Amino acid sequence: MKQNLLEKMRKGERLAFGQQLLLIFQLSIPAIMAQISSIVMQYIDASMVGQLGAKDSASIGLVSSSTWLMGGLCSAASIGFTVQIAQRIGAGEERRARNIMRQGLFAVLLFSGLLFLAGAGMSVFLPRWLGGEEEICKNASRYFFVYALSLPAIQMNNAAGGMLQCSGNMRLPSVLHIFMCILDVIFNSVLIFPARKMSLFGLEFFCPGAGLGVAGAALGTALAEIFVASLMLYFLLVKSPMLHLRKGEKTRFIREDFRRAVKIAVPVGFEQVVMCGAQIMSTKIVAPLGTVAIAANSFSVTAESLCYMPGYGIGTAATTLIGQSIGAGRKDMTRRLGWLTTGLGMAVMAGSGVLLYAFAPYMIGILSPDEAIRTLGTKVLRIEAFAEPMYAASIVASGVFRGAGDTLIPSCMNFFSMWAVRIPLGAFLAPRFGLEGVWIAMCLELCVRGILFLFRLAGKRWHQGTEGKRKSA
Secondary structure, three states: OHHHHHHHHHOOOOOOHHHHHHHHHHHHHHHHHHHHHHHHHHHHHHHHHHOOOHHHHHHHHHHHHHHHHHHHHHHHHHHHHHHHHHHHHHOOOHHHHHHHHHHHHHHHHHHHHHHHHHHHHHOOOHHHHOOOOHHHHHHHHHHHHHHHHOHHHHHHHHHHHHHHHHOOOOHHHHHHHHHHHHHHHHHHHHHOOEEEEEEEOOEEEEEEEEOOOHHHHHHHHHHHHHHHHHHHHHHHHHHOOOOOOOOOOOOOOOHHHHHHHHHHHHHHHHHHHHHHHHHHHHHHHHHHHOHHHHHHHHHHHHHHHHHHHHHHHHHHHHHHHHHHHHHOOOHHHHHHHHHHHHHHHHHHHHHHHHHHHHHHHHHHHHHOOOHHHHHHHHHHHHHHHHHHHHHHHHHHHHHHHHHOOOOHHHHHHHHHHHHHHHHHHHHHHHHHHOHHHHHHHHHHHHHHHHHHHHHHHHOOHHHOOOOOOOOOO
């Protein structure tokens, strides 16, 4: 039914309101599951390392914003090609979409290799630059080094999954990401802890272990990424009905495709640098507050991220829908789908905000047995719960704009909200209210950001000048 509705949209047939809403749900739910699975992996790493102690937890928390920056740059590199694939499929130009796919995979693999070299080179001095205490810097450096080694696999996983999603196949990437979580549990339990006896459902058994600690957490996740990236590429290049490799189709490196990919990707990359640079600066603001604050901040970010993953899933679906509707020339439907997806995201994340406030002690309790970390983490999570609906507005609207190829202005809005609101306010409040002050600044900034994105969505410029065949509603 999902493919039928997408095909109707591409052919210019009318979709009733209920059909549009159904299509959004069908595309969003698998994307939400994929996003949640990625956060579950962070939960797995954090909760397993949390059993080793507060110092080991803080060592991962210290460099977590830097790993997000590297992962965000990989995502930005992919988006320039995945958006074009969605628009070409919407326009019925599947051969051109396949050529863009092949160009894109080559380009992003090269880009991830450069990121790997940069990350490996900075891993030695990064924790000290971030203001970490000497006792946690060594483990933080090891964790970041292993993460940098895995960047090519992360990039291929991201690119291949995004290309499958933009073709309308949301389910398969979701299933593979859930499988990656299972692999992550297995690899982490073997690599983090030493060999030991375990009990499950009353049965005692021996579990082998390497006892690598923090480095084992990074290595376990890296192995899971490598395995699933291989599967993702197989299903993209061999099994995808629209995008699989065909005999006789040679890759043509088209300058216009690269130019447009760069035009879309550079603002997104700039946005990632801005956002993660601000996160790194926030880490520097939090670092003087002590090991407990660093660990509580890291765990709280991981716990809260479970609540906004539905927004990112709906935003991913919005990118596919908007890209294909624009490619098909359905600009009338483009605006309706933009508001429908954004409204749905705000409603879902309003509900998740209520749950976050109610279950904050349990969510942070899963991640750490330390009572001081639990108490502080619960306080800051309940502050953040009030920002969830407006945060959803910025997340989903950003996905809408990306589907239209409109990335520059949203990136500038993110730059303003992070560096003109969150960082100055956080630096002002942290010495006065501790970690709670940092999270009050975050809550206020997310509300400002959501308002900015809603104003942008209400205008018309974000979908003007886009490509696609003109069809009537």
